[in-house]
Amino acid sequence: MSYSATVRRLLISCPGDVPETDMAIVHKAINRWNGIYGQGFATAVIPISWGAHATAEFGRHPQEILNEQLVDHCDVCIAIFANRLGTRTAVAESGTAEEIDRLNEAGRYVAVLQSRRPVDTTKLDLDQAKCLHDYLASLQALILGYATDVELENHVDAILTAAVSRDGARAELQLQSETDTADSSSATSGYAEVWPRVESSERTKTNSKGKVRTTRSWYLVLENTGRAAAQDVRFSLEAINDSDETWPVHRDTNDDAPDVEILAPRGNFRFPILASMGSAPQARCVVTWVDERGQQRNMASLRLT
Numbered sequence: 001m002s003y004s005a006t007v008r009r010l011l012i013s014c015p016g017d018v019p020e021t022d023m024a025i026v027h028k029a030i031n032r033w034n035g036i037y038g039q040g041f042a043t044a045v046i047p048i049s050w051g052a053h054a055t056a057e058f059g060r061h062p063q064e065i066l067n068e069q070l071v072d073h074c075d076v077c078i079a080i081f082a083n084r085l086g087t088r089t090a091v092a093e094s095g096t097a098e099e100i101d102r103l104n105e106a107g108r109y110v111a112v113l114q115s116r117r118p119v120d121t122t123k124l125d126l127d128q129a130k131c132l133h134d135y136l137a138s139l140q141a142l143i144l145g146y147a148t149d150v151e152l153e154n155h156v157d158a159i160l161t162a163a164v165s166r167d168g169a170r171a172e173l174q175l176q177s178e179t180d181t182a183d184s185s186s187a188t189s190g191y192a193e194v195w196p197r198v199e200s201s202e203r204t205k206t207n208s209k210g211k212v213r214t215t216r217s218w219y220l221v222l223e224n225t226g227r228a229a230a231q232d233v234r235f236s237l238e239a240i241n242d243s244d245e246t247w248p249v250h251r252d253t254n255d256d257a258p259d260v261e262i263l264a265p266r267g268n269f270r271f272p273i274l275a276s277m278g279s280a281p282q283a284r285c286v287v288t289w290v291d292e293r294g295q296q297r298n299m300a301s302l303r304l305t
Contacts, residue, residue, distance in 0.1 A: 005044045011074035012049045013099045015086035025149050029156035037264045041164045063089045076163045077103045082115040085132040109163035116145040161262045192230035196285040197221050198302045218273040224263045230289035233260035237283045244280035247273050
């Protein structure tokens with residue numbers, strides 16, 4: 001079914017040491033967001049990067065050309081760093097730093113991520129690593145790290161929802177126009193409704209001796225089944241039996257920050273459960289969030305499947 005949407009260009013800005021595999025994960029996460037949330041927010045996000053969209057031009061500084069061709073036309077920026085800051089330009093510490101400053105000054109949404117993946121320290125450029133450390137320390141920004149593909153996907157998902165939500169009026173009009181035709185599992189169509197559940201996946205590996213080993217991973221999933229965005233989403237796990245311990249869950253945020261800043265309608269967010277053979281088979285999950293009604297709360301019993 002077709003729908004009307006505002007197209008937003010998202011600049012993926014990064015120095016050359018950010019691997020192509022991470023760039024591919026960002027593109028995958030954007031495509032997923034468009035498929036799941038695009039209609040609800042009346043938005044389509046197009047990823048833009050100089051490697052894929054810039055055209056060759058002679059006679060000016062390369063960064064000046066990129067600014068004119070790409071940067072100044074973007075609405076959102078995700079800047080990703082690994083271990084290098086990059087090459088200095090005429091006006092900034094690096095091309096990525098210039099793009100961050102330029103878009104931020106223009107009032108665009110800018111998010112900064114840093115890879116925390118393991119790295120061979122013998123191959124590090126220590127001067128570049130120090131320059132990056134000093135630059136990030138100078139920014140007045142919340143810089144989030146990622147060490148896994150899932151963490152990077154979750155960050156991109158949250159960034160897109162937060163960026164698009166800044167233009168809430170357009171999203172609200174779209175949601176209202178669909179009220180009479182769209183299905184909703186929320187009793188009140190204009191509100192958020194967040195419920196937890198457990199999902200699992202199996203992965204099979206074959207070692208060098210031909211032995212097959214199957215491992216299982218579990219995820220705590222928070223899903224907004226309502227018709228409006230849920231803000232300041234937080235969850236806690238409680239043991240059902242006094243003798244049980246609660247499941248450890250990997251979170252990207254500290255104790256004071258929400259687990260999900262904004263959870264889009266019909267959206268979900270996954271958190272890895274660090275379960276083991278001795279983990280309790282079930283636990284109680286309490287989820288809280290904020291919508292137009294104020295503070296809301298749901299509780300459900302979950303089982304490792």
